Amino acid sequence: MNIVEVKGLVKKYPSFTLQDVSFGLESGKITGFIGRNGAGKSTTIKAMLNLIHADAGEISYFGQTFLGHEAAVKQRIGYSTGVVSWYPRKPIRKIVDVTKAFYKSWDEEAYRRYLTLFGLNENKKPCELSEGMKVKFNLLLALSHKAEVLILDEPTSGLDPFSRDELLTLFGTLKEHGVTIMFSTHITSDIEKCADQILYLSHGILKADCSKEDFISMYGKPGESMEEIFLRLEREVQA
Amino acid sequence: MRALLRKEMRLSALALTYLFIAFAFMTLIPGYPILCGAFFMTLGLFQSFQNAREANDIVYSALLPVAKKDVVKGKYLFTLFIEMAGFTVMAILTLVRMTALADAPVYRQNALMNANLFFLGMVLVLFGLFNALFVGRFFKTAYKLGKNYVIYIILAFLVIAMAEAVHYIPGFEDVNAFGFAHAGLQIALLLSGVICFVALTFVSFKKACRAFENVDL
Numbered sequence: 001m002n003i004v005e006v007k008g009l010v011k012k013y014p015s016f017t018l019q020d021v022s023f024g025l026e027s028g029k030i031t032g033f034i035g036r037n038g039a040g041k042s043t044t045i046k047a048m049l050n051l052i053h054a055d056a057g058e059i060s061y062f063g064q065t066f067l068g069h070e071a072a073v074k075q076r077i078g079y080s081t082g083v084v085s086w087y088p089r090k091p092i093r094k095i096v097d098v099t100k101a102f103y104k105s106w107d108e109e110a111y112r113r114y115l116t117l118f119g120l121n122e123n124k125k126p127c128e129l130s131e132g133m134k135v136k137f138n139l140l141l142a143l144s145h146k147a148e149v150l151i152l153d154e155p156t157s158g159l160d161p162f163s164r165d166e167l168l169t170l171f172g173t174l175k176e177h178g179v180t181i182m183f184s185t186h187i188t189s190d191i192e193k194c195a196d197q198i199l200y201l202s203h204g205i206l207k208a209d210c211s212k213e214d215f216i217s218m219y220g221k222p223g224e225s226m227e228e229i230f231l232r233l234e235r236e237v238q239a
Numbered sequence: 240m241r242a243l244l245r246k247e248m249r250l251s252a253l254a255l256t257y258l259f260i261a262f263a264f265m266t267l268i269p270g271y272p273i274l275c276g277a278f279f280m281t282l283g284l285f286q287s288f289q290n291a292r293e294a295n296d297i298v299y300s301a302l303l304p305v306a307k308k309d310v311v312k313g314k315y316l317f318t319l320f321i322e323m324a325g326f327t328v329m330a331i332l333t334l335v336r337m338t339a340l341a342d343a344p345v346y347r348q349n350a351l352m353n354a355n356l357f358f359l360g361m362v363l364v365l366f367g368l369f370n371a372l373f374v375g376r377f378f379k380t381a382y383k384l385g386k387n388y389v390i391y392i393i394l395a396f397l398v399i400a401m402a403e404a405v406h407y408i409p410g411f412e413d414v415n416a417f418g419f420a421h422a423g424l425q426i427a428l429l430l431s432g433v434i435c436f437v438a439l440t441f442v443s444f445k446k447a448c449r450a451f452e453n454v455d456l
Contacts, residue, residue: 046456051455070307094249
């Protein structure tokens with residue numbers, strides 16, 4: 001069953017168009033959203049969260065359209081972006097204290113657990129965090145309100161290999177608890193390690209929406225790794 | 240709504256904005272264009288908007304479990320809170336000038352605007368203009384601040400100059416009444432200011448909500 005549905009999403013910019021993107025996210029699955037820089041991954045994700053105004057298309061979560069049920073849907077989803085930092089000069093403690101008042105299902109115990117797991121200090125300010133720690137802080141906020149769907153824009157960017165591995169393992173644990181995860185990345189090994197489904201976007205067009213196994217059998221050649229498949233497909237588009 | 244206002248106050252606002260409410264005390268300065276106090280308060284609000292923009296506050300707010308238009312509501316709520324705090328202080332000081340200090344020579348010899356109900360009405364007009372020209376227009380882009388504030392400054396000082404000068408026009412002397420003189424006219428002028436404030440704020444809020452829906456963050 002699809003817990004998230006994206007239908008006919010179109011966003012036109014002067015030099016780029018996201019063209020009629022449609023896909024669904026299966027409940028309790030991890031979906032890797034892959035594509036090179038500028039392919040339209042962040043545009044798609046931002047449109048899914050109404051951060052940008054789509055020219056056409058419909059987004060629905062849990063069987064209800066996002067527009068019109070925005071506040072209720074956002075209670076049940078979590079979003080994290082790569083390295084953007086919010087309120088860089090405010091202590092984390094203060095940001096969290098304000099943020100948790102918005103969530104009906106804020107889980108203080110989970111918050112404390114992830115705070116320890118990520119090695120974050122509440123007294124630090126975002127401007128004092130490394131890029132990787134900023135990603136972890138964003139994830140901490142997304143994970144602490146029992147989100148049923150996590151939409152993560154390049155969550156592994158800027159993380160060291162050890163932290164990346166920890167995070168991907170965490171994705172697996174969350175999946176076991178029924179959480180649906182969609183994460184964009186251009187690091188193919190992340191997809192190989194934990195994704196069930198693959199969305200492959202190239203130049204604003206969704207080229208593939210299938211399981212990881214199907215993607216490899218449809219697009220791969222014998223002995224090719226995920227990275228080699230991805231590179232070859234991109235070169236074919238360029239040629 | 241409470242959580243939104245709390246977010247504005249604790250994360251977006253600068254201490255300067257609260258401090259600038261003290262410009263309301265300019266109401267007591269004799270021989271000074273006291274409407275400038277209202278203008279200086281908006282300068283404090285401008286600083287908070289600038290701070291919010293640099294802190295990625297708008298995107299952060301849009302990601303919270305609220306509708307996109309509630310981000311606009313949060314900024315309006317905070318702006319109204321500061322404006323009403325300043326207005327309350329100004330209203331109290333105006334009442335002091337209209338009663339206990341009504342016959343004080345420094346105010347009687349004042350060539351400029353008196354602190355009376357017309358003054359309070361004009362304070363509300365200035366705040367209404369700020370809400371419409373600055374706060375409302377900010378949400379067309381959610382990042383452009385400067386031009387909107389410059390437009391407001393120009394218009395605000397035209398309004399201040401007009402309000403300061405109007406009582407020198409023959410037939411308009413009663414606008415600058417002392418104490419409770421010409422109470423009917425003064426109340427009517429205050430009510431006109433209230434209507435201007437409410438209309439400018441409400442219409443600009445509705446327009447800002449619509450504009451912000453189309454903004455790409």
